[in-house]
Amino acid sequence: MSEQKQSVLEGFKVFLMRGNVIDLAVAVVIGAAFTNIVNAVVKGIISPLVGAIGTKNLDVYSSCLKDPCGIDAKGEPTGVNILWGSVLNATLSFLITAAVVYFLMVLPMSKYLARQAKRKKEKEATVEVMEATEVELLKEIRDALVAQRGSGHDNP
Template sequence: MSEKKKEGVLAGFKAFLMRGNVVDLAVAVVIGAAFTNIVNSVVKGIISPLVGAIGTKSLDGYTSCLKGPCGIDAKGDAIGVNILWGSVLNAALTFLITAAVVYFLMVLPMSKYLARMEQRRRAKEGVQETMEITELVVLKEIRDELIAQRGQNGQGGQGGYGGQGGQGGQYGHPGSGY
């Protein structure tokens, strides 16, 4: 590989790593991994025992035998074909709790914050737009007033400015056109 290609690839890789999105994504993955451990602990330590209070201490103990005889041998291995629906329920509860915590503690507050910021931005644009419209209306009124004055003060000239004689220009100066 030539030196220029090697430098171009390394420079591109460095630029890729230094982008804000890559760093943000790396931080999100690390925080997500730590957050997953917290949620798993809450599910295993609090939720599963509460749900399992009607039967076993852990949801993982809920099974159904598809093909018997089912049970556990002396070595701790499963005998028969067991459907471990308790483990699936445990994983589903973990997912629902994780999704609820992410939504209510992260997504919902952030969307409310962004909506407030958008509302402020729109309000600021609305005020600026109103000022621009008001200025435009005032300028049109001034123009209309000047046109009306031009018509009253001088009846001669051609359009007031640069008139060619006549009985008076814009300001009543005979023959000047001004």
């Protein structure tokens, strides 16, 4: 049974040491830091721009579904309040995050990979042409040697 525990621990160690897990951990850490940047952009730029029309804090936008909406004397909410401003704020954060990820990471990587694939294809095409040229050259040499042997045997 200790061998099974040991092999499970070894398997777990191998799993942790794989590049995919480490890449995922790095992505999570960078994603968390990136979230702070996006939230700062939304709070510092987008919300004030929207606030030029209304309020700077999108979270205060709401609609009352069942009156009376508010807070009673005990500090508890009354009525049914739909907080669509919070949803709008989260949606803006998501769209900004998606745009930044797409334009700063996905699009440049796609272009880079397309260039690499094109270069590889061109290189393979060049190698094929060179191989075809070599084959033709070897055939010509063979034919010339055959012709020399043929003419050489006829002369003596």
